[in-house]
Amino acid sequence: MTTLEWIMTDFGVTEYDNELFELTKDSPYGHFFNKENRVIRSSRDLNKFLDHYREHGAESCYIYTGRGPSSADMHLGHMVPFMVTRELQRCLRVRVVIQLTDDEKFLFRGEFTLEQYTEFAQHNKRLILKAGFDPELTSIYIDTEDIARFYPTMLKIQNRITFSQVHAVFGLESSDSIGKIAFPALEMAPCDPRCLYSSSKNMRCLVVCAWDQDPFFRLIRDHAKALKFNKPSLLHLNYLPALDGQEKMSTTGSVSNFSIWLSDTPSQIRNKIKRAFSGGGATQELQQEHGANIEIDVCCIYLRFFMRERDAYRQLTEAYQWGLIETKDIKPITASVIDEIISHYRN
Amino acid sequence: MTTLEWIMTDFGVTEYDNELFELTKDSPYGHFFNKENRVIRSSRDLNKFLDHYREHGAESCYIYTGRGPSSADMHLGHMVPFMVTRELQRCLRVRVVIQLTDDEKFLFRGEFTLEQYTEFAQHNKRLILKAGFDPELTSIYIDTEDIARFYPTMLKIQNRITFSQVHAVFGLESSDSIGKIAFPALEMAPCDPRCLYSSSKNMRCLVVCAWDQDPFFRLIRDHAKALKFNKPSLLHLNYLPALDGQEKMSTTGSVSNFSIWLSDTPSQIRNKIKRAFSGGGATQELQQEHGANIEIDVCCIYLRFFMRERDAYRQLTEAYQWGLIETKDIKPITASVIDEIISHYRN
Numbered sequence: 001m002t003t004l005e006w007i008m009t010d011f012g013v014t015e016y017d018n019e020l021f022e023l024t025k026d027s028p029y030g031h032f033f034n035k036e037n038r039v040i041r042s043s044r045d046l047n048k049f050l051d052h053y054r055e056h057g058a059e060s061c062y063i064y065t066g067r068g069p070s071s072a073d074m075h076l077g078h079m080v081p082f083m084v085t086r087e088l089q090r091c092l093r094v095r096v097v098i099q100l101t102d103d104e105k106f107l108f109r110g111e112f113t114l115e116q117y118t119e120f121a122q123h124n125k126r127l128i129l130k131a132g133f134d135p136e137l138t139s140i141y142i143d144t145e146d147i148a149r150f151y152p153t154m155l156k157i158q159n160r161i162t163f164s165q166v167h168a169v170f171g172l173e174s175s176d177s178i179g180k181i182a183f184p185a186l187e188m189a190p191c192d193p194r195c196l197y198s199s200s201k202n203m204r205c206l207v208v209c210a211w212d213q214d215p216f217f218r219l220i221r222d223h224a225k226a227l228k229f230n231k232p233s234l235l236h237l238n239y240l241p242a243l244d245g246q247e248k249m250s251t252t253g254s255v256s257n258f259s260i261w262l263s264d265t266p267s268q269i270r271n272k273i274k275r276a277f278s279g280g281g282a283t284q285e286l287q288q289e290h291g292a293n294i295e296i297d298v299c300c301i302y303l304r305f306f307m308r309e310r311d312a313y314r315q316l317t318e319a320y321q322w323g324l325i326e327t328k329d330i331k332p333i334t335a336s337v338i339d340e341i342i343s344h345y346r347n
Numbered sequence: 348m349t350t351l352e353w354i355m356t357d358f359g360v361t362e363y364d365n366e367l368f369e370l371t372k373d374s375p376y377g378h379f380f381n382k383e384n385r386v387i388r389s390s391r392d393l394n395k396f397l398d399h400y401r402e403h404g405a406e407s408c409y410i411y412t413g414r415g416p417s418s419a420d421m422h423l424g425h426m427v428p429f430m431v432t433r434e435l436q437r438c439l440r441v442r443v444v445i446q447l448t449d450d451e452k453f454l455f456r457g458e459f460t461l462e463q464y465t466e467f468a469q470h471n472k473r474l475i476l477k478a479g480f481d482p483e484l485t486s487i488y489i490d491t492e493d494i495a496r497f498y499p500t501m502l503k504i505q506n507r508i509t510f511s512q513v514h515a516v517f518g519l520e521s522s523d524s525i526g527k528i529a530f531p532a533l534e535m536a537p538c539d540p541r542c543l544y545s546s547s548k549n550m551r552c553l554v555v556c557a558w559d560q561d562p563f564f565r566l567i568r569d570h571a572k573a574l575k576f577n578k579p580s581l582l583h584l585n586y587l588p589a590l591d592g593q594e595k596m597s598t599t600g601s602v603s604n605f606s607i608w609l610s611d612t613p614s615q616i617r618n619k620i621k622r623a624f625s626g627g628g629a630t631q632e633l634q635q636e637h638g639a640n641i642e643i644d645v646c647c648i649y650l651r652f653f654m655r656e657r658d659a660y661r662q663l664t665e666a667y668q669w670g671l672i673e674t675k676d677i678k679p680i681t682a683s684v685i686d687e688i689i690s691h692y693r694n
Binding site for chain 1 (some may be wrong): 453454457461462465491492494495499502503505506507508509510512513514519520521522523524525526528529531532588688
């Protein structure tokens with residue numbers, strides 16, 4: 001059983017089934033919401049959120065996403081939840097709240113000082129705002145700077161959760177710092193609309209996050225009723241793989257060279273894509289004979305995530321799959337698609 | 348062995364030895380600092396604080412005290428740390444920081460909502476300011492309102508303290524809320540001058556607190572060096588007994604009638620003092636024959652704490668002790684001394 005199957009069996013996660021497809025199909029990156037493209041992995045109570053949206057309107061809904069600012073720069077994998085959220089905002093006209101957890105990175109990673117993580121968050125905030133969110137409908141908060149907004153809600157959540165529970169859900173031990181033990185409540189706090197909006201009555205939250213963040217929200221869903229707000233719905237995203245085919249792009253260490261960064265120049269992007277793990281035949285002959293495995297070909301995965309022209313995407317990857325074209329034909333197109341995205345973040 | 352003897356033996360607490368007597372002897376409530384009067388119980392590193400004060404001046408020192416706002420009103424026992432602190436400020440001209448822990452009361456007591464504890468704190472703040480602190484030198488913070496000031500320092504402290512440590516020091520268990528487990532770091536935070544003052548280099552803190560708060564500060568003293576600030580010094584105060592002779596005045600329940608409240612009218616004070624536990628003889632004859640036990644006579648203890656005319660205090664209590672006067676002679680004087688203090692807090 002895969003991790004996802006296990007989560008889905010035991011805890012009520014639902015495989016994504018194109019619930020957002022109709023609402024988003026005319027948008028530039030509408031393909032994010034087509035389950036074929038596997039940008040979205042799964043969800044919780046997504047239909048409840050959409051029913052609420054249809055019944056009570058955009059004003060009564062919001063999307064919550066965020067990031068732990070582990071570095072000043074951000075890589076393309078970091079941007080996926082923000083791109084998905086921005087696209088949903090464009091289509092649904094809902095408010096968005098983004099939380100940058102500089103405190104979490106300090107407590108859980110601790111390679112830098114708290115002040116450095118706060119600086120990373122400030123830099124990330126500037127980058128994220130370039131993603132194209134509607135400024136009227138979007139709030140970005142940095143935990144250490146905006147703690148006053150969340151603190152009372154965080155206390156009410158902390159008051160209901162025991163050490164035994166964070167041990168069971170996050171595996172935290174007696175030897176862990178009380179900072180780590182208490183932190184999860186702050187990531188949960190924006191699920192309560194009352195700390196965000198003045199007219200928060202009966203609002204409903206959709207959390208957009210990488211699937212590994214599910215435990216935070218599973219836990220707050222257990223307490224939402226007692227705390228008198230609606231259980232948040234969830235949209236779990238898949239990771240964007242690294243250039244070498246690893247499951248996920250990396251922020252630190254030598255493997256961070258296998259990530260594509262928002263600061264990369266067009267020529268750096270071209271060179272990185274040249275090194276991307278290929279699912280094509282090892283020689284021209286083998287490629288012509290057997291074609292490519294586009295499931296493991298990193299460029300094909302990037303095109304599946306990001307290429308806006310979906311007819312061209314399908315023709316290209318099919319031709320590659322059947323051996324009609326080669327890796328060297330795919331790579332420049334991939335570099336160009338990625339460069340177009342990253343050009344938004346360059347000064 | 349008494350609790351104090353045990354603390355003193357095992358953890359380096361020093362019996363108070365009139366270290367503050369010279370500095371304070373001309374002030375209206377200078378008798379607080381005479382060890383005979385047992386307002387002060389013990390200390391930690393008090394001489395280090397005073398040496399620092401003499402060497403670097405008032406600017407380089409501050410006093411930190413506070414209160415958990417368990418009720419809107421405050422009783423006379425609550426006021427002792429504030430009266431002692433105010434008197435020290437008057438004599439030493441040092442800055443004072445006061446923390447009101449509405450979050451702590453919510454997490455640890457929880458009889459009221461967080462919002463109610465915040466209201467109690469706001470009311471307490473107004474009362475405490477009437478104690479006569481120098482407004483130029485005094486800051487009062489309410490945790491939920493002023494959390495932004497303390498949060499980064501709190502995180503750095505939380506990052507160094509494990510659940511095992513709070514279990515050992517405060518007896519917190521796995522079944523306790525993560526709010527309780529994390530809270531102690533916030534009570535410790537004002538010991539780091541950098542979250543309080545812009546020119547905080549080499550500042551030194553004196554904590555004035557009831558002796559039962561010692562564990563918080565013992566723990567932060569262990570971490571101060573690693574966190575790069577001076578270990579706080581401590582002044583531990585004794586409790587003011589309740590009218591029935593119990594060790595400590597009570598805030599809640601029926602026993603709160605044995606407390607004298609800042610909202611009590613002069614006639615309420617007179618009536619309460621009439622009920623105060625007496626150490627005098629049960630009859631006029633017995634009193635004349637054996638005199639009074641002024642160690643357990645609640646009025647004598649109140650006079651020991653609060654009567655400004657110390658010659659009169661000594662004559663009065665000696666006459667009472669030797670049976671020359673009776674309980675009925677002591678009580679109106681006690682009511683008058685207490686009413687004078689409480690009159691400052693009436694509108």
